[in-house]
Amino acid sequence: MSIKETVNNPHSHWMEASGPEADVVVSSRVRVARNLNKSPFPHLLSESDARDIAHSVRLAIGNAEAGGGPRSLDLVELGELTPVERQILVEKHLISPDLLENFNRKAVVISQDEVISIMINEEDHLRLQCLLPGLQLKEAWDSINLLDDELEKTLEYAYDEELGYLTSCPTNVGTGLRASVMLHLPGLVLVNRIKDVLGSVSKLGLTVRGLYGEGTEASGDLFQVSNQITMGQTEEDIINALISVTGQIVNSERAAREALLRERREHIEDRVGRAYGLLTHARIMSSEEAVRLLSDLRLGVSLKLIDIIPANLITELMVMIRPAFLVKKAGKDISSFARDVVRATLIREKMGFK
Amino acid sequence: MSIKETVNNPHSHWMEASGPEADVVVSSRVRVARNLNKSPFPHLLSESDARDIAHSVRLAIGNAEAGGGPRSLDLVELGELTPVERQILVEKHLISPDLLENFNRKAVVISQDEVISIMINEEDHLRLQCLLPGLQLKEAWDSINLLDDELEKTLEYAYDEELGYLTSCPTNVGTGLRASVMLHLPGLVLVNRIKDVLGSVSKLGLTVRGLYGEGTEASGDLFQVSNQITMGQTEEDIINALISVTGQIVNSERAAREALLRERREHIEDRVGRAYGLLTHARIMSSEEAVRLLSDLRLGVSLKLIDIIPANLITELMVMIRPAFLVKKAGKDISSFARDVVRATLIREKMGFK
Numbered sequence A, B: 001m002s003i004k005e006t007v008n009n010p011h012s013h014w015m016e017a018s019g020p021e022a023d024v025v026v027s028s029r030v031r032v033a034r035n036l037n038k039s040p041f042p043h044l045l046s047e048s049d050a051r052d053i054a055h056s057v058r059l060a061i062g063n064a065e066a067g068g069g070p071r072s073l074d075l076v077e078l079g080e081l082t083p084v085e086r087q088i089l090v091e092k093h094l095i096s097p098d099l100l101e102n103f104n105r106k107a108v109v110i111s112q113d114e115v116i117s118i119m120i121n122e123e124d125h126l127r128l129q130c131l132l133p134g135l136q137l138k139e140a141w142d143s144i145n146l147l148d149d150e151l152e153k154t155l156e157y158a159y160d161e162e163l164g165y166l167t168s169c170p171t172n173v174g175t176g177l178r179a180s181v182m183l184h185l186p187g188l189v190l191v192n193r194i195k196d197v198l199g200s201v202s203k204l205g206l207t208v209r210g211l212y213g214e215g216t217e218a219s220g221d222l223f224q225v226s227n228q229i230t231m232g233q234t235e236e237d238i239i240n241a242l243i244s245v246t247g248q249i250v251n252s253e254r255a256a257r258e259a260l261l262r263e264r265r266e267h268i269e270d271r272v273g274r275a276y277g278l279l280t281h282a283r284i285m286s287s288e289e290a291v292r293l294l295s296d297l298r299l300g301v302s303l304k305l306i307d308i309i310p311a312n313l314i315t316e317l318m319v320m321i322r323p324a325f326l327v328k329k330a331g332k333d334i335s336s337f338a339r340d341v342v343r344a345t346l347i348r349e350k351m352g353f354k
Helices: A047-066 A083-091 A137-152 A186-190 A194-203 A235-263 A265-281 A287-302 A311-320 A323-330 A336-350 B047-066 B083-091 B137-152 B186-190 B194-203 B235-263 B265-281 B287-302 B311-320 B323-330 B336-350
Strands: A025-034 A073-077 A107-111 A116-120 A126-133 A177-184 A206-209 A222-227 B025-034 B073-077 B107-111 B116-120 B126-133 B177-184 B206-209 B222-227
Touching: A025 A137, A025 A235, A047 A073, A047 A107, A047 A116, A047 A137, A073 A116, A083 A323, A116 A137, A126 A137, A137 A177, A137 A235, A177 A235, A177 A287, A186 A194, A186 A235, A186 A287, A194 A206, A194 A222, A194 A235, A206 A235, A222 A235, A235 A265, A265 A287, A265 A336, A265 B265, A287 A311, A287 A336, A311 A323, A311 A336, A323 A336, B025 B137, B025 B235, B047 B073, B047 B107, B047 B116, B047 B137, B073 B116, B083 B323, B116 B137, B126 B137, B137 B177, B137 B235, B177 B235, B177 B287, B186 B194, B186 B235, B186 B287, B194 B206, B194 B222, B194 B235, B206 B235, B222 B235, B235 B265, B265 B287, B265 B336, B287 B311, B287 B336, B311 B323, B311 B336, B323 B336
Parallel strands: none
Antiparallel strands: A025 A126, A025 A177, A073 A107, A107 A116, A116 A126, A177 A222, A206 A222, B025 B126, B025 B177, B073 B107, B107 B116, B116 B126, B177 B222, B206 B222
């Protein structure tokens, strides 16, 4: 699948509900920051230098594929995409919002299954990302590690024996690794324990963010937990620490859900039922309301209170209801009100209603 | 059907959606106040005097039936009913809340089809009521007039040649007639014209009240409009004036609905869709929310935006969701929270969901 196809298809492998601990862990992401040793960091690059970087990466992925690299990779310069298509890549979590700035200098590589993506000339020359459904941090790291080794056969990375990989921002120096999990924590929110639990996470040197990364608010009870420190630990240590903390959060969330079912069953059933009733019958729906209701529905599916909606559809809808996808579906730029109508229609249709 | 059956069956003839102008006019009611000329007014009656009045009425309805009176009538003393059963008669609009005070002195006559009821020893010795679906004020008056004539063959009414029928409260002296229509006016509420329209109604000497009569708030966009003046006009004049004003309100309401469909179609469809989604899927529902959603749904049925729910079911549900019916259904006294659960369950079941 080419990137042009990617932006037409709301589905990504990471949205599948088949991953481990999928009742709580939506997805796992590992990314490493890499820079080429003979070029200035991206914010200092001229436009033609930036093109050269993209060209080098194109060569490297060609060599990697020829050498039996694991996946079919497609590179596209962001300037070749429409604004809506670029935004869709953000909404699918395949690139960061930052890559959209000065997009003429930027490029992206995406694997056919959308598991691997490489942002070119974001904050660093390369940011290799692997995104998998459920709790699969080890698997994601293994994929990135393999890809990194393949690319290193062609590219000369900026690397310091003492410091490790050199990066544009000092917070990434060392491993250049950021591992994160996207967690669905409606139970902890409902029993008012979310602040406690996420507070302890922060004390362990991990960071909690909203759905679309740094600086965004948590919505739909979705929280992104990632490592803060990139130096002084091996990649395996970082990954294992995050897996361990994630395991504890998963247990707390499950305990909260069980307590809710035991003590406030009618309230939970009511919440889930109302979400289903509104999603399948409303005709105008804001993004905020849709995310909130889809979160309630996801909780209901995970508690087996509702069995007619596949969990992966809910994750897909969380992405499809965002503005760029709706504009793509409408086939033209539309007002905020028209988007709310298209959003409600899309949700009803996807859920089998007219 | 005996009165004991009446309190077990939520349906009444007046709830049927087949009456004229049923899209706006839920029901028409005519009642006359009558007193016996040799007894003090009810608030001055001893308990045994009160029993005598009930006895006289029992004789009179027996004679009326023997003389070919139009309907099979059943008399019951309120003390023979349980508190819940008495409350259900109020919720079905067959008796007034006032009849429940000092209920040991009170009795009620209800016709098999529940179209006719006679309250005994409420504010007056007799209050004859006829309640029909849709706009049928003339028909209701004809029924009451016929019944009144039949009873007068046995009972000696307090009547003054100059003043007309004498009543406990001076506001009823003369014809003793109160005619009213129950109107569903969601369109006028939504276009913010309800105050204007009902304001002009007041200027015409008519009174606007809520769903359960004097002193109650309008809920579910239901308004009761009735004549204020009982003297100096014939019964026919009073009825015709109310029919004429009702016709104007009906036209205004229909115009408001058409304007809404023309100018805010998505909003109306959204409102109706959400009401349907919540009514069929919520698990906990307050009386206030249920009435509001049923009103939205009734609007949707009348605008043909939704066709799976018969309009008479909506009117029936408006009555069934009230506290006494829910206690009756639960088979025991239950908490407010349990009522909200039983209410939601009842609505789902009646609407064909589980």
